[in-house]
Amino acid sequence: MTTPVAPDTAPHCHAEGKLCMPEDARKRAARRLSIARGHLDSIVKMLDDPNVYCVDVLRQIKAVQGALSGAGDVVLRGHLEAHVATAGQRGDTLEMVEEVMEALRYR
Amino acid sequence: MTTPVAPDTAPHCHAEGKLCMPEDARKRAARRLSIARGHLDSIVKMLDDPNVYCVDVLRQIKAVQGALSGAGDVVLRGHLEAHVATAGQRGDTLEMVEEVMEALRYR
Amino acid sequence: MTTPVAPDTAPHCHAEGKLCMPEDARKRAARRLSIARGHLDSIVKMLDDPNVYCVDVLRQIKAVQGALSGAGDVVLRGHLEAHVATAGQRGDTLEMVEEVMEALRYR
Amino acid sequence: MTTPVAPDTAPHCHAEGKLCMPEDARKRAARRLSIARGHLDSIVKMLDDPNVYCVDVLRQIKAVQGALSGAGDVVLRGHLEAHVATAGQRGDTLEMVEEVMEALRYR
Numbered sequence: 001m002t003t004p005v006a007p008d009t010a011p012h013c014h015a016e017g018k019l020c021m022p023e024d025a026r027k028r029a030a031r032r033l034s035i036a037r038g039h040l041d042s043i044v045k046m047l048d049d050p051n052v053y054c055v056d057v058l059r060q061i062k063a064v065q066g067a068l069s070g071a072g073d074v075v076l077r078g079h080l081e082a083h084v085a086t087a088g089q090r091g092d093t094l095e096m097v098e099e100v101m102e103a104l105r106y107r
Numbered sequence: 108m109t110t111p112v113a114p115d116t117a118p119h120c121h122a123e124g125k126l127c128m129p130e131d132a133r134k135r136a137a138r139r140l141s142i143a144r145g146h147l148d149s150i151v152k153m154l155d156d157p158n159v160y161c162v163d164v165l166r167q168i169k170a171v172q173g174a175l176s177g178a179g180d181v182v183l184r185g186h187l188e189a190h191v192a193t194a195g196q197r198g199d200t201l202e203m204v205e206e207v208m209e210a211l212r213y214r
Numbered sequence: 215m216t217t218p219v220a221p222d223t224a225p226h227c228h229a230e231g232k233l234c235m236p237e238d239a240r241k242r243a244a245r246r247l248s249i250a251r252g253h254l255d256s257i258v259k260m261l262d263d264p265n266v267y268c269v270d271v272l273r274q275i276k277a278v279q280g281a282l283s284g285a286g287d288v289v290l291r292g293h294l295e296a297h298v299a300t301a302g303q304r305g306d307t308l309e310m311v312e313e314v315m316e317a318l319r320y321r
Numbered sequence: 322m323t324t325p326v327a328p329d330t331a332p333h334c335h336a337e338g339k340l341c342m343p344e345d346a347r348k349r350a351a352r353r354l355s356i357a358r359g360h361l362d363s364i365v366k367m368l369d370d371p372n373v374y375c376v377d378v379l380r381q382i383k384a385v386q387g388a389l390s391g392a393g394d395v396v397l398r399g400h401l402e403a404h405v406a407t408a409g410q411r412g413d414t415l416e417m418v419e420e421v422m423e424a425l426r427y428r
Contacts, residue, residue, distance in 0.1 A: 020372045029378065030368040037361045040354060040389075047351040051341045054400035057350065058424045061393045065386060072382045077208055079375035080191060085200040087192040097187045101180065103379040104211075127265045136271065137261040144254045147247060147282075154244040158234045161293035164243065165317045168286045172279060175254075179275045186268035210272040291422055294405060299414040301406040311401045315394065318425075 025078025032071040039064050076104075132185025139178040146171050183211075239292025246285040253278050290318075346399025353392040360385050397425075 043060045046052055079100065087096040150167045153159055186207065194203040257274045260266055293314065301310040364381045367373055400421065408417040 018372070019374060021368075021375045021378065023371065025375070026368050026371070026373065030365055033361060033365050033368070033382075037358060037365060040358045040361060044351055044354050044358060047342075047347050047354070050344065050347070051339070052347065053340060054342045054346070054396050054404065055420055055424050057342065057396050058393060058400070061354075061389055061396065062424070065389050065393075068382055068386050068389070072379060072386075073208065075375050075378050075382065076211075077204060079379070080204045080207065081200055083375065084187060084191050085194040085204060087195075089195050093188055093192040097184060097192060099376055100187065101184050103376050103383070104183075125265070126267060128261075128268045128271065130264065132268070133261050133264070133266065137258055140254060140258050140261070140275075144251060144258060147251045147254060151244055151247050151251060154235075154240050154247070157237065157240070158232070159240065160233060161235045161239070161289050161297065162313055162317050164235065164289050165286060165293070168247075168282055168289065169317070172282050172286075175275055175279050175282070179272060179279075182268050182271050182275065186272070190268065206269055210269050210276070287422065290425075291418060294418045294421065295414055298401060298405050299408040299418060302408075302410050307402055307406040311398060311406060314401065315398055318397075 019083050021075070022078045022082045025074050025082075029071050029074045029078075032067060032074060036064050036067040036071065039067065076100075126190050128182070129185040129189045132181050132189075136178050136181045136185075139174060139181060143171050143174040143178065146174065183207075233297050235289070236292040236296045239288055239296075243285050243288045243292075246281060246288065250278050250281040250285065253281065290314075340404050342396070343399045343403045346395055346403075350392050350395045350399075353388060353395065357385050357388040357392065360388065397421075 039060070043057065043064065046057065046060065084096050084100060087093040146167070150164065150171065153164065153167065191203050191207060194200040253274070257271065257278065260271065260274065298310050298314060301307040360381070364378065364385065367378065367381065405417050405421060408414040
């Protein structure tokens with residue numbers, strides 16, 4: 001492929017020919033995961049109380065799962081924009097799609 | 108279709124400028140969904156029996172959900188290969204990624 | 215356990231000592247699954263059209279998955295009310311819970 | 322706790338008439354959630370590296386989601402054994418089932 005990368009491509013580094021995560025997605029995912037970690041922390045503390053109720057714990061765990069899912073969406077979106085949408089240009093479509101399908105499995 | 112296609116692009120039509128599903132994915136998804144429909148049919152019949160047991164029904168519903176999920180994977184993979192991986196070339200990356208993220212939600 | 219079954223117990227048969235599905239849940243689940251089957255039918259037909267678009271198919275598959283999930287909830291609720299909530303009275307709690315946990319897996 | 326418990330009932334307190342989590346489930350869930358928190362911690366650190374790859378992050382997030390799901394199963398199983406299976410005896414089946422169905426939603 002001889003054409004230059006289209007301006008439509010999200011900016012991201014190619015360290016030693018390896019694709020890497022767009023900076024914006026990286027920072028936003030880190031922020032969301034930090035918040036989820038704090039939430040998880042508070043559930044662990046909540047479980048110190050012998051009077052804690054199962055359903056309250058279940059709801060909190062579910063909330064953290066939602067937060068992780070949101071962080072995963074940030075990463076996935078960045079990956080699709082920066083790496084999957086440009087696969088046709090690089091010529092590695094089949095490998096890229098195989099990899100992302102594998103990562104989505106059991107999502 | 109008379110215009111040349113990038114060699115990396117999976118074959119698919121562009122009816123009136125609209126992207127459409129790669130034929131292979133279309134046929135494979137149809138086959139899987141037909142099988143799921145037969146399975147669903149047999150669950151409906153199973154529910155005619157007043158002695159049917161809840162957990163047996165739950166397991167069958169889960170099996171059909173797995174089959175639909177497999178059919179969805181066939182469609183998604185075809186879409187990523189034929190349409191998302193070529194978005195950089197067409198210049199519609201943001202729209203394509205937005206659309207696929209929306210379709211994946213609650214997956 | 216010698217006490218008679220509490221009035222709180224949802225009505226359901228015990229064919230040959232085997233638990234079976236509450237009639238109301240059975241009819242409602244059958245109705246929902248029939249509708250899902252009709253929807254699945256229309257997706258299979260939709261896939262006959264070579265101009266069908268991947269994302270439209272994905273959305274329809276997702277809608278059927280939601281319908282199946284709703285039908286599964288009807289069955290699960292009936293099972294919890296009629297069979298799990300009465301396990302303490304019958305004395306088969308561990309088996310009943312093991313079975314329902316297994317059926318919920320990968321839900 | 323000095324009052325007798327029905328033999329089939331998993332041991333758990335009834336603080337001020339409120340159901341609370343079986344101790345074993347509480348300790349096991351806390352242990353699993355602590356491990357998940359450590360894992361989440363390492364993903365946040367991993368995101369400090371500008372060369373991190375999206376798909377590696379997605380896989381790690383998915384692993385933590387699996388761990389949370391396992392912790393949720395521990396809590397749910399304890400709840401079904403200690404509280405749902407005894408609902409027929411207490412006479413609060415409908416409320417208990419409604420509550421657990423709500424907590425399972427979007428699971």
